Amino acid sequence: MNEIYMDHAATTPVRQEVVEAMLPFFGSEYGNPSSVYGWGRRSRQALDQARDKVSELIGAEASEIIFTSGGSEGANLAIKGVAWAYQTKGKHIVSSAVEHHAVLDSVLWLKKQGFEVTIVPVDEEGMVSPAEVEKALRPDTILVSIMHANNEVGTIQPIKEIAEVVRGHGAFFHTDAVQTAGVLDINVAELGVDLLSLSAHKLYGPKGVGALYVRKGVRLDPLIHGGAQERRRRAGTENVAGIVGLAKALELAHLDRDEENARLVKLRDRLLEGLQQIPHTKINGSLVHRLPNNVNVCFQYIEGESMLLNLDLRGIAASSGSACTSGSLDPSHVLLAMGLTHEIAHGSLRLTLGRDNNEADIDFVLQEIPVIVERLREMSPLYQR
Amino acid sequence: MYSDKVMDHFTNPRNVGEISDANGIGEVGNARCGDIMKLWIKVEDDVITDIKFKTFGCGAAIATSSVITEMAIGKTIDEAEQITNKQVAEELHGLPSVKMHCSNLAAEALVAAIEDYRKNVAANSAS
Numbered sequence: 027m028n029e030i031y032m033d034h035a036a037t038t039p040v041r042q043e044v045v046e047a048m049l050p051f052f053g054s055e056y057g058n059p060s061s062v063y064g065w066g067r068r069s070r071q072a073l074d075q076a077r078d079k080v081s082e083l084i085g086a087e088a089s090e091i092i093f094t095s096g097g098s099e100g101a102n103l104a105i106k107g108v109a110w111a112y113q114t115k116g117k118h119i120v121s122s123a124v125e126h127h128a129v130l131d132s133v134l135w136l137k138k139q140g141f142e143v144t145i146v147p148v149d150e151e152g153m154v155s156p157a158e159v160e161k162a163l164r165p166d167t168i169l170v171s172i173m174h175a176n177n178e179v180g181t182i183q184p185i186k187e188i189a190e191v192v193r194g195h196g197a198f199f200h201t202d203a204v205q206t207a208g209v210l211d212i213n214v215a216e217l218g219v220d221l222l223s224l225s226a227h228k229l230y231g232p233k234g235v236g237a238l239y240v241r242k243g244v245r246l247d248p249l250i251h252g253g254a255q256e257r258r259r260r261a262g263t264e265n266v267a268g269i270v271g272l273a274k275a276l277e278l279a280h281l282d283r284d285e286e287n288a289r290l291v292k293l294r295d296r297l298l299e300g301l302q303q304i305p306h307t308k309i310n311g312s313l314v315h316r317l318p319n320n321v322n323v324c325f326q327y328i329e330g331e332s333m334l335l336n337l338d339l340r341g342i343a344a345s346s347g348s349a350c351t352s353g354s355l356d357p358s359h360v361l362l363a364m365g366l367t368h369e370i371a372h373g374s375l376r377l378t379l380g381r382d383n384n385e386a387d388i389d390f391v392l393q394e395i396p397v398i399v400e401r402l403r404e405m406s407p408l409y410q411r
Numbered sequence: 412m413y414s415d416k417v418m419d420h421f422t423n424p425r426n427v428g429e430i431s432d433a434n435g436i437g438e439v440g441n442a443r444c445g446d447i448m449k450l451w452i453k454v455e456d457d458v459i460t461d462i463k464f465k466t467f468g469c470g471a472a473i474a475t476s477s478v479i480t481e482m483a484i485g486k487t488i489d490e491a492e493q494i495t496n497k498q499v500a501e502e503l504h505g506l507p508s509v510k511m512h513c514s515n516l517a518a519e520a521l522v523a524a525i526e527d528y529r530k531n532v533a534a535n536s537a538s
């Protein structure tokens with residue numbers, strides 16, 4: 027059976043060039059970057075080059091990059107690290123209702139530690155308004171964390187405007203750019219952010235590696251104590267191969283970003299248009315401020331997991347925000363924050379496109395989905411023809 | 412994550428639909444995940460002679476609905492009422508632990524349909 031992968035927001039395949047760039051560091055170049063001899067020096071050099079490249083691509087200085095184990099660690103380090111370092115200055119943190127759990131749960135954990143938290147709401151498109159952020163700010167606010175683009179519905183937040191508001195109040199601003207790195211411009215000066223986290227496996231790099239940008243002058247308490255790596259902000263022998271892979275993947279993404287985005291937008295819109303032909307279908311998220319690869323719809327009267335199983339039987343890999351797929355049995359907090367009912371959120375389907383998808387894939391999916399939806403609706407006690 | 416038997420019942424669910432002259436209907440919702448199951452039964456001489464279902468729910472919910480219709484048909488209502496969610500799960504060669512609650516839905520819907528039947532019988536004999 028032909029398999030079609032349409033879950034690129036979950037993870038992406040590692041590009042061949044990236045694999046090749048990484049391979050030497052699993053083989054002959056196994057030195058510890060902290061060692062003084064040749065092996066160590068060569069690993070150190072690879073690490074330095076990767077740091078230079080990543081910092082250059084996001085408009086930062088090399089010393090402002092901390093390599094991490096991925097997006098989750100980046101968010102945890104940014105949020106807990108700043109909160110701990112500045113808790114004498116204030117104990118109030120602001121975030122949004124649609125953040126990834128890496129951010130949301132970090133913030134909620136701090137709340138248990140005695141910090142105060144304000145979660146700003148979103149509109150029906152999942153958008154955070156700078157005015158709402160401004161309303162939430164207090165004299166003791168030390169940190170604001172708002173994601174660049176949402177991983178479920180693809181809504182792109184007005185980060186520049188929010189950053190301006192936050193800067194005016196003297197708080198620090200972190201953005202989770204895991205879904206936008208390699209896709210949108212994440213120049214940190216342009217965006218006006220103090221901290222930014224990204225993850226390699228969402229941009230055709232390896233899993234388990236990422237980077238956190240921390241603007242010079244922003245203090246941070248480490249999560250991991252030990253050696254002096256990463257300027258004492260993240261102990262542990264560096265994941266040299268992974269970091270080399272991250273830098274290579276980000277570099278490659280930047281080479282043809284505009285062409286690839288234009289191609290994806292065309293495919294995305296073809297898919298959205300086709301799905302809209304199915305009755306009782308709702309498109310989630312903004313149609314204007316939307317990631318080029320994101321399609322998120324709700325089919326009324328059916329449940330997401332049974333949709334996914336049917337798609338899988340047809341070789342199509344996708345995801346859902348349904349309660350039944352979440353493990354926690356609550357539907358997606360993102361869809362609920364956008365005002366969808368439990369019942370509608372149940373029927374959500376996310377298809378996220380990538381470099382390996384083409385027009386034929388879209389047409390195949392558009393041929394299969396209406397049949398599956400119809401079949402499940404026939405089985406649904408909520409559906410009246 | 413699902414057994415072959417679950418996938419078999421999910422892909423080819425038995426007894427989907429409604430019974431127009433059903434004499435017992437049970438509808439239950441799952442408080443934990445929001446899923447809904449509706450079951451129609453036709454009872455003659457205390458025996459379930461026909462049974463159909465409609466389910467709004469996950470793969471496990473659809474499979475348990477389907478398999479419980481097979482387990483219940485031909486049984487007396489007293490026997491059918493005794494079917495537990497554990498038996499439903501066993502009949503499907505097990506369910507992932509996060510999906511065990513889905514089998515409650517099927518067992519509860521059957522009990523609700525039988526109770527509805529009994530109520531209907533009582534109402535008819537009273538009039």
Ligand SMILES: Cc1ncc(COP(=O)(O)O)c(C=O)c1O
Nearest residue numbers: 096097098126128177204205225
């Ligand atoms: C928006 C967002 N933030 C954070 C993460 C976590 O990244 P990672 O899987 O690298 O820990 C993800 C992906 O799962 C994500 O989509």
Ligand code: FES
Nearest residue numbers: 350444469472513
């Ligand atoms: S019925 Fe919802 S998780 Fe199974």
